[in-house]
Amino acid sequence: xxxxxxxxxxxxxxxxxxxxxxxxxxxxxxxxxxxxxxxxxxxxxxxxxxxxxxxxxxxxxxxxxxxxxxxxxxxxxxxxxxxxxxxxxxxxxxxxxxxxxxxxxxxxxxxxxxxxxxxxxxxxxxxxxxxxxxxxxxxxxxxxxxxxxxxxxxxxxxxxxxxxxxxxxxxxxxxxxxxxxxxxxxxxxxxxxxxxxxxxxxxxxxxxxxxxxxxxxxxxxxxxxxxxxxxxxxxxxxxxxxxxxxxxxxxxxxxxxxxxxxxxxxxxxxxxxxxxxxxxxxxxxxxxxxxxxxxxxxxxxxxxxxxxxxxxxxxxxxxxxxxxxxxxxxxxxxxxxxxxxxxxxxxxxxxxxxxxxxxxxxxxxxxxxxx
Numbered sequence: 001x002x003x004x005x006x007x008x009x010x011x012x013x014x015x016x017x018x019x020x021x022x023x024x025x026x027x028x029x030x031x032x033x034x035x036x037x038x039x040x041x042x043x044x045x046x047x048x049x050x051x052x053x054x055x056x057x058x059x060x061x062x063x064x065x066x067x068x069x070x071x072x073x074x075x076x077x078x079x080x081x082x083x084x085x086x087x088x089x090x091x092x093x094x095x096x097x098x099x100x101x102x103x104x105x106x107x108x109x110x111x112x113x114x115x116x117x118x119x120x121x122x123x124x125x126x127x128x129x130x131x132x133x134x135x136x137x138x139x140x141x142x143x144x145x146x147x148x149x150x151x152x153x154x155x156x157x158x159x160x161x162x163x164x165x166x167x168x169x170x171x172x173x174x175x176x177x178x179x180x181x182x183x184x185x186x187x188x189x190x191x192x193x194x195x196x197x198x199x200x201x202x203x204x205x206x207x208x209x210x211x212x213x214x215x216x217x218x219x220x221x222x223x224x225x226x227x228x229x230x231x232x233x234x235x236x237x238x239x240x241x242x243x244x245x246x247x248x249x250x251x252x253x254x255x256x257x258x259x260x261x262x263x264x265x266x267x268x269x270x271x272x273x274x275x276x277x278x279x280x281x282x283x284x285x286x287x288x289x290x291x292x293x294x295x296x297x298x299x300x301x302x303x304x305x306x307x308x309x310x311x312x313x314x315x316x317x318x319x320x321x322x323x324x325x326x327x328x329x330x331x332x333x334x335x336x337x338x339x340x341x342x343x344x345x346x347x348x349x350x351x352x353x354x355x356x357x358x359x360x361x362x363x364x365x366x367x368x369x370x371x
Contacts, residue, residue: 007111010337017331023358024331027349028159028306030220030278033271038263049255057258064265065228069201077242078258080250081227082189082214083108088246089185089210089229090116090153092238097182098145100138101153104160104308104340109153109187118148125158127298135172142180149181156200157190160308160338160345162301167200174206183235184209192218193275193303207233215261217304219271225253226261278305278348282355286348289359295366298343305349308335313370315342323369328361 006012018026049057058078066073079085090099090112099117101109102125113120121144123137142150152173156165165173174184186202188211194200202209214227231239252258264271287300290307298309314320317334321344324330335343346362348355 007115008107010107010333013337014333017325018333019331021325021331022329023350023354023361025347025350025355025358025362026331026333026345027347028304028345029217029222030275030305030349032220032223033274037267037270038260040263049259051255053252053255053258057255057262058252061226061258061262061265062228064262065230068265068268069204069230071203071230074239075203075231075236077229077231077239077246078253079212079227079229079246080253081216081222081225082187082212083227084225084246084250085212085214085227085229086112086187088242088249089212091249092241092245093151093183093185094118094153096148098142098148098150098180099153100141100150102155102158104335104338104343106155106159107337109155110339113153119145125161126163127161135169135176138173139176142176145180150177151180151182152177152184154185155187155190156202157193157301157303159187159190159304160306160333160335160340160343162190162304162306162308164301164303165200167205170200170202170205170209174202174209178206178208178234182208186211188213189217190304193305201230203230203232203235208235210235215264218275219264219268220274221261221264221271224257224261224264226257281352282348282350285352285355285359286346289363293363293366295363295370300348305347306345308338308340308343308345310343311366314366317341317344320344320366320369324362324365327368328365330358330361330365332362 062076063073065076079088086108094116096118099113099120101113103122121141123141126134177184184202191199201211203211209232211230216222290296295312296309298307300307318336321332321334333345335341
């Protein structure tokens with residue numbers, strides 16, 4: 001393995017290119033909320049609290065998360081966002097194990113499986129609406145473990161396709177992981193887009209499951225770097241090891257961030273209001289474009305901000321996105337970053353009028369690229 005190899009080129013591209021175009025449709029999460037929503041915490045000076053996070057701030061957030069998820073505080077661990085939680089889990093659980101993850105996928109799933117797993121294999125996640133052969137594919141991939149234990153490292157709802165696994169599918173996946181001597185690790189960052197009564201959490205459904213998420217995607221609070229792990233019964237004995245590796249990765253989130261996060265956990269409904277406005281005003285325009293486009297093949301999944309259509313006649317979507325940026329000022333994410341060339345990830349997280357023009361420019365730009 002080359003020490004200079006890039007494992008996460010997507011984030012480098014996103015920071016350099018993704019948001020600099022006037023019609024950028026690259027965002028997979030919400031913009032930061034109005035600070036007035038968190039004004040009481042700011043007014044109390046909690047953003048300037050420099051006490052050690054473990055003294056009170058971290059336990060307070062873990063206790064509130066336990067209330068919200070209907071579990072005990074010992075099952076809740078904080079980490080530096082969902083990304084930090086994924087890294088902590090991989091470093092703790094994957095060495096010496098076989099890791100099964102998915103394609104297409106967010107790059108850290110593939111990178112962490114390769115970096116930390118004793119071996120790894122991949123299954124294809126179905127597009128929204130189709131999952132007939134998925135469980136059998138997972139069973140076959142787990143069988144590649146040889147004498148190793150094997151873990152499933154998945155995402156629900158899926159990034160980038162938006163495919164949602166139901167409760168029975170999750171239970172079946174957990175049983176397959178248990179038969180292979182492993183755990184089901186489920187990144188549920190996009191589950192926060194669902195109405196609370198409709199959310200599905202793996203840790204509640206299977207004893208050998210770990211759920212993880214953060215305040216980033218649905219609430220626009222990524223700058224707080226506040227993520228969490230939720231441990232099923234059989235995962236509890238890994239708790240001390242997960243805490244230890246988490247501290248080695250980056251210690252606790254900073255106390256000021258935890259204080260604001262604790263205030264945010266009491267305002268989640270209000271923090272979701274901008275998302276519901278986007279769903280009402282902007283989402284229909286992306287749905288219409290997907291139906292009417294001459295080039296796109298795909299639908300908009302029920303949760304999240306993004307579609308991931310196949311673009312007819314295009315194999316190199318990196319070249320296409322460069323053309324769209326230059327010719328039309330449009331930013332979209334090439335499928336190559338998700339191991340799916342020929343696809344684009346397109347977000348509707350824009351004001352309505354801006355999105356309408358962005359989609360018109362996108363259609364025109366694809367046509368000029370193919371002409």
